[in-house]
Amino acid sequence: MMPVDPSSRAPAGLLARAWGVAATLLSVLYTIILVIPAAAFARFNDGHLVTPIMRLWCRLIFLTCGITAEIEGLEHLAGLDTFILVSNHKSLLDILAVLRWIPRETRFLAKREIMKAPVFGYAMARSGNIVIDRQSGGRAVRHAIATMRAGYCLCVFAEGHRYNDDLVHEFNEGAAWLALATRSPCVPMAIIGSGALMPRGARFVVPGRRIRIVLGAPIGVEGLRGSDRAELTQRLESAVRELYASASHRAADASSAPAREAAQPRRSKI
Secondary structure, X not given: OOOOOHHHHHHHHHHHHHHHHHHHHHHHHHHHHHHHHHHHHOOOHHHOOHHHHHHHHHHHHHHHHOOEEEEEOHHHHOOOOOOEEEEOOOOOHHHXXXXXXXXXXXXXXXXXXXXXXXXXXXXXXXXXXXXXXXXXXXXXXXXXXXXXHOXXXXXXXXXXXXXXXXXOOOOXXXXXXXXXXXXXXXXXXXXXXXXXXXXXXOOOOOOOOEEEEEEOOOEOOOOOOHHHHHHHHHHHHHHHHHHHHHHHHHHHHXXXXXXXXXXXXXXXXX
16 A cells, blocks of 8 residues: 555645634624624613624624534523523634624623723713623623613623633633623523634634534523622632533544444455
């Protein structure tokens, strides 16, 4: 048998890298084009006019990057008017995934640094997203209440920032704080696989992959008080950890199944 030249495998890697660079540059272009009407419409109708623009933006980016999603647990949203999604956080693409595949108008708890982005920061702040800093306090709560009364759901990435490993890290109390202040149920959510597409610090997306989004049963706040933030935070963290671990194991089993089948000896037909 002739030896295989390792360089013969290079084009596939080069093509994927070129696709990633081109997809990233096109995604930036989509952002530049669509952020202008988003900022213009953000001041009207409580920001609802921005939603179709955001969904178009996300759809274009995921189509260009060849990214698809497998979603589980949407039945848990049945019967809920507004709620707070509480999730882990691996990639900038997590935000786009929520906007693209969660079938509700969703806004986010965002750090003050987002305002440093010209036009984009303005559109985010004016369209229902909750921009916070250490001094936000009651102002953030009032904004959250107004946002949910306007018909939005909120998404909180409860770890505080993105992580490049394959773990769910300790949650801060922001999601529980908002849930207790707004008296809204929390829906735990795990996002698996997005960190491999564009981890923290990456310049270009890794295209042609799939992510998994898993929603759990709602966790209500009935009977809880403001002093129960730590207890509620622990319940939310445990729920997301369980969803993440279960989905990760299923994904690993699914990916290894073809190899196991190929390794099994074939039986001769008699």
